[in-house]
Amino acid sequence: MISDIARRSFGVPSRLIPVEELSGSSAGSRMxxxxxxxxxxxxxxxxxxxxxxxxxxxxxxxxxxxxxxxxxxxxxxxxxxxxxxxxxxxxxxxxxxxxxxxxxxxxxxxxxxxxxxRAGSPERIRAEIFSWVGRALNIRQLDSGSCNGCEAEIVALTNPYYDLERFGIHFVASPKHADMLLVTGPVTRNMAEAVKKTYEATPHPKLVVAVGACGCGGGIFAASPEVVGGVSSVLPVDGYIPGCPPTPAMLVSGILEVMRRLTGTRRR
Ligand code: SF4
Ligand code: SF4
The missing domain is CATH 3.30.70 (Alpha-Beta Plaits)
Incomplete structure (x- = not known):
């Protein structure tokens, strides 16, 4: 029985999304x-x-x-x-x-x-992407007050379709092991201090990427008195990924773009 299932699984062609289709794609985001x-x-x-x-x-x-x-x-x-x-x-x-x-x-x-x-529109090819990701990148995802919509898309990055790990990019549980903080949500008053402490606990050099309309500027919660603002209101931000929520392809493109821009010029 199990051997039948395994045999059939191995016979199914891979549905892994090709890397060149991921780069720059925003299909399904309604942007x-x-x-x-x-x-x-x-x-x-x-x-x-x-x-x-x-x-x-x-x-x-x-x-x-x-x-x-x-x-x-x-x-x-x-x-x-x-x-x-x-x-x-x-x-x-x-x-x-x-x-x-x-x-x-x-x-x-x-x-x-x-x-x-005009926003930059470099045509990127597969070989270039792998050259930017010359080493493993560890990401700590940090929820500063999101509705969980962005997290749902981030979780999809690890599924066999997008398979972020093929770029050498891993999610880690502790900021102490992270190179990059991927921050979702508007920063709420309750979370502002925790966000700053997480940043301080992340070793240098470190990158901060603000995710979603909320991370970029507070999004639909910007006017709430319980919200401090977007991620840049409490942390220095290296790159922004728009969308509500951004699709997994937009997240991959954004993470790779931040790495491409900052390779060799990390500030912290
Ligand atoms: S938020 Fe404004 S710009 Fe964005 S899809 Fe809606 S109407 Fe268009
Ligand atoms: S950007 Fe949209 S999906 Fe993401 S946390 Fe804000 S409201 Fe939710």
């Missing part, structure tokens, strides 16, 4: 992507009006009318996509995961359809 050539003033006003978090907003600069999109505030509700008439689409690829807070903000001139700020 928006702007098609500037289809933008009109009416559409820009409409999408900014329906956005519940002010991730999308309009700003006038002289003759220019800019549509700003802050991925760090976007919760992936999809409302802008529903009313965007093709000028706002669900993004299948997002290159800003793991970048600085500024790189999460994009801007388009609505009248000319030109992008004002």
């Amino acid at each position: 928006p992507e702007i098609r500037p050539e289809r933008l009109t003033v009416e559409i820009a006003e409409r999408v900014a009006a329906v956005c519940p978090t002010t991730a999308l907003k309009l700003e006038s600069h002289g003759d220019r009318l800019n549509l700003m999109l802050d991925y760090g505030e976007c919760i992936g509700c999809g409302r802008c996509i529903a009313v965007g008439e093709g000028a706002v689409m669900a993004a299948n690829r997002l290159q800003c995961c793991g970048g600085s807070r500024e790189q999460l903000i994009c801007s388009w001139d609505v009248r000319t359809g030109t992008e004002q700020v």
Whole structure:
């Protein structure tokens, strides 16, 4: 019986997601992507009006009318996509995961359809990814007050489909064994001290990655009196991964991007 099951299992082809499909993928996150050539003033006003978090907003600069999109505030509700008439689409690829807070903000001139700020879009290949991960990386996941949505996606990183361990990246139970803190949730008043202590317990050099809209800036809980703010309100942050929650592919891309940016230039 058991030998039959084992024989059948070995005969099933691997469903491990190819590494080149992981890098930069945001499929399923419902994060928006702007098609500037289809933008009109009416559409820009409409999408900014329906956005519940002010991730999308309009700003006038002289003759220019800019549509700003802050991925760090976007919760992936999809409302802008529903009313965007093709000028706002669900993004299948997002290159800003793991970048600085500024790189999460994009801007388009609505009248000319030109992008004002472009998030970095390096085309990454499998060989490059393995060269960035030249050694094992130990991650301590730290929940500073999340709804558990981000954790559910982080747990998926260890399943046989995403298999984060193939990059030499492991989750550890203690900050004393960690190279990176992956911090989810808005930082609540109750957790602020514990977050700082966890950071202090992590040996140098160490990296901090803020995960999700909550980690980037407090997300939907930002206005709560029980919330101190995003992760950067209590810790120095090396990279931000937007989404509510970010998909596992966005998490992998963000972690790898932080490592790529900071290899050889770790600050602490
Ligand atoms: S998907 Fe993001 S940008 Fe679009 S309306 Fe929702 S929160 Fe705003
Ligand atoms: S970013 Fe979204 S999924 Fe993650 S903790 Fe905040 S509310 Fe929950």
